[in-house]
Amino acid sequence: MKRSTKTDWRWSLLALILLFTAEMGYAQEDDLLALLGEEETTDYTFATFKANRVINLHSIENTAKGVLDIKISHRFGFLSGGPYELWGLDQASIRIGGEYGISDRLMIGLGRSSFEKTYDGFVKWKVLRQSKGKKNMPFTASLLATTAIKTLRFQDPDRDNLNSSRLFYTFQGIIGRKFSESFSLQLSPTLVHRNLVETNAEANDVLALGIGSRMKLTKRSSINFEYIYVLPDQLAEGFTNSLSIGFDIETGGHVFQLHFTNSTSMIEKGFIAENTGNFFDGDIGFGFNVSRVFTVN
């Protein structure tokens, strides 16, 4: 009887030790969610630029699906006009535009510029999206195609004028990367085709390379920079490369883009192939783009 009790006690001790070990192992499972395992997901980069324009150039951003973006843009005259022109504020060139996202990766837009009474339309397609995780893609790439038609009356109505001579086309690839939360950079190789040019010295097809960048200052504002290099021997004497520096500020549904630029036109054929301002001679105009988005579906 006595012996039996002693054995019972031993067994109980063994049981306790085993139980305790089991509890120990159990207590270490502090992170219960770790039991589910981590599923790898694809993390797509967003907000590489605040707006779908860097300044004049299209950025790699698209208007989201079902969203209508109304843009009112102004470019004032050049500072070099001096006080007589109120440093350019006497002249204003305007473009009114509407843009719509058919899907998150496909958008269309229409616009009308006061400069040469030009209508323009475009399609932008985001082909690749920068991502990490399950799918790795180092950059975002988009394709842009635009058409513009000048509706200024023909200079000489008696001449045999062709409507096709007023058409301009632009094809552009946009490759961009958000390097960090605050720094983004994009390259825009571009072809501008002009159906009619003034002289033989000018090319119908103009090749150019645009570079656009932004540096965030705060969560809701950034400094933007843009330069478009036109390859040599394509434009007549006197045409210059577009150079702009800007400041983006966003407030809820609005994005305000304020900038200084030597371009008066706000569409590709103009600011790439017909740019006349010499930035370093003071041919810099103040300008802004105001964007307001509406979710229309």
Add this chain to the structure above:
Amino acid sequence: MKNKFVAILSFILMLSFQIQGQKYFSKTGDISFSSKTPLEDIEAESHTASTVIDLESGKIQWAVLIKSFEFEKALMQEHFNENYMESNKYPKAKFAGTIEDVEKLDFSNDGSTVVVVNGKLNIHGETQNISTNATFSITSGKITGMSELKIAVADYNIEIPSVVKDNIAKEITIKIKAHYEALN
């Protein structure tokens, strides 16, 4: 003697199996939140939250990717991630807590039980203590857990610029719900 040994061993084995069988999980938990002001109602939801409950210890945990929240307006979703939640820096919101009266829960019978959950909620890198009621209901063997709580935006160091301060409520209502399955 041998019989006794076998009995104790199987008891321990049974116990450990029971511990295993007492965890429940979901990877498709629903979390929605809403901010209501006279100017604007904002709502967002995620359906990919993860959660695990351990009935043995009463521990309950939740985690959700901030980027998984969907808004009606695309721009809101972008601003939510970029400016308010900084989801690249703080990709997840997490909750780790304890069901204080876990013994009240019986997942083997149909019924509905209200329990008290205390724990720590981590959003935007800030941790706050939370106490809330949760309801577990079992209908024909299916376990559903849900809760609703209110949190103050200011507690989580989420900066709201003055231009939109009237559009975003100081207090956000969060609703959570999950259908739990046994974790093996």
